[in-house]
Amino acid sequence: MTAVPIPIPTTRLAAAWDRASNAFATLVRNPLGLAGLILILVLIFMAGFAPLLAPFDPSAQDLVHRLLPPSAVHPFGTDELGRDIASRILFGARITLRIVVTVGVIAAPLGLLIGIAAGYFGGWIESVLMRVTDVFLAFPKLVLALALVSAVGPSLENAIIAIAVTSWPAYTRVARAETVALRHADFIAAVKLLGASHSRILLRHVAPLCVSSVLMRLSLDMAGIVLTAAGLGFLGLGAQAPSPEWGAMMASGRQYLTDQWWVAAVPGLAIFLASLGFNLLGDGLRDTLDPRGRR
Secondary structure, X not given: OOOOOOOOOOOHHHHHHHHHHHHHHHHHOOHHHHHHHHHHHHHHHHHHOHHHXXXXXXXXXXXXXXXXXXXXXXXXXXXXXXXXXXXXXXHHHHHHHHHHHHHHHHHHHHHHHHHHHHHHHOXXXXXXXXXXXXXXXXXXXXXXXXXXXXXXXXXXXXXXXXXXXXXXXXXXXXXXXXXHHHOOOHHXXXXXXXXXXXXXXXXXXXXXXXXXXXXXXXXXXXXXHHHHHHHHHHOOOOOOOOOOOHHHHHHHHHHHXXXXXXXXXXXXXXXXXXXXXXXXXXXXXXXXXXXXXXX
């Protein structure tokens, strides 16, 4: 019987595509990971097509129809200013995704660079960088973010910066631990003998091996980013009115919770589902990217 040869990827792009395909197949076989992926895809769909899906202008006020209960015209009712809550939820998804993506783009690469530098060089460089990291980790993220936003002024941009500043230390510790395990590896010694510079070793050889661990940690932290952003918005330190930010919507509706429950409950449910989706997706990605964590 003739053995059938297994096709071997001939390029880095093909190999990367095969790895991504295998990882996606593993993820969709995980029921909880698949549920999280579906929730996040729904969130992305809501944000991307909000202008087409929203039945009303999210900022348009209609005091005649204020605090209306859910109906066919207003599926989630109206708020204290007569604004359609469903439309505001759809546009609020854009703000939530903007915060999550921007914080991830800022915090994860920053933490990765600091972590691989600390782990690779060691000595006093590692001591200084990790002590600075420990100082940031000593404060609860929400408390530190509140202090930073209060100091620079409430706005969506300042809230994003504050959350990013409080999020990078976790990725630094993950990257540093991975780098410490790699810095004495044979392939690193071989690259040094070939005359590679420290920057080339860090960026071309060490960083790619730490990316999966950092991405895994980022996927698990996204739910916390959503909750921190909602907390800042609830306290009036995030996106300012009339932006349809979910935390701010909950804050404005809390006084009507006993009678017009939908004003605060609907944005609260949106925050819950977004956080649940990121948590489930993070667990699924952890099981996919870290074979040691699979049960």
